[in-house]
Amino acid sequence: MSTTxxxxxxxxxxxTADALGVQQHVLRFWETKFTFVRPTKRAGGRRFYRxxxxxxxxGIKALLHDRGYTIRGVQKLYKDQGxxxxxxxxxDDFADYPVDHSETESxxxxxxxxxxxxxxxxGLLTEASRAELSRVLAGLEAAKAGLAAVLxx
Numbered sequence: 001m002s003t004t005x006x007x008x009x010x011x012x013x014x015x016t017a018d019a020l021g022v023q024q025h026v027l028r029f030w031e032t033k034f035t036f037v038r039p040t041k042r043a044g045g046r047r048f049y050r051x052x053x054x055x056x057x058x059g060i061k062a063l064l065h066d067r068g069y070t071i072r073g074v075q076k077l078y079k080d081q082g083x084x085x086x087x088x089x090x091x092d093d094f095a096d097y098p099v100d101h102s103e104t105e106s107x108x109x110x111x112x113x114x115x116x117x118x119x120x121x122x123g124l125l126t127e128a129s130r131a132e133l134s135r136v137l138a139g140l141e142a143a144k145a146g147l148a149a150v151l152x153x
Contacts, residue, residue, distance in 0.1 A: 005133065007051060008041065008051060008052055008095075009052060010048040010049060011048065011049045011096065012046070012047070012048060012049075013027055013028075013046075013049070015049075016039075016049040016053075016054055016057065019054060020054070020057055020058055020061055021061075022061060023094045026066070028058065030057065030060055033071050033075070034056075034060060034071075034074065034075065034078070035051055035118070036056065036086070037057060038053070039053055055087055056083070056086050056090070058089075058090040058091065059085075059086035059087055059088070059089035060086060060089075061073055062089040062090060062091055062113040063077070063086070063089045067089070074086070079110060079131075080143050102131045
């Protein structure tokens with residue numbers, strides 16, 4: 001971890017990869033597999049990781065590399081036990097990174113960007129959002145069936 005930045009500073013993908021001891025492409029890959037890790041992206045797609053993101057990534061690394069979890073196993077752990085389980089795996093090396101534990105209650109991680117009022121920052125839907133999306137999906141499926149009937153498919 002760079003000593004010139006404060007503990008609350010955002011880190012580039014290069015700084016984050018160095019701090020975690022992994023390659024940058026590994027971080028990009030993990031973003032695709034673990035929806036709860038969402039670095040802020042600036043103009044040009046440049047990633048900036050919050051201290052919370054780095055602790056989560058360290059937890060992911062520890063689970064995958066040290067404890068023998070599979071990607072699917074880490075996803076299930078997060079689904080079943082939430083963010084706290086991932087944070088707990090990060091270990092003492094990252095204990096001084098600031099983590100907002102109020103976010104861990106629901107398992108959601110806040111993002112720096114705007115999100116819908118019914119949606120958690122990481123794409124986790126509230127029950128009201130799920131119900132509304134189910135209604136919309138049913139309408140779309142009915143429309144698809146109607147189109148298929150008209151087109152003779």
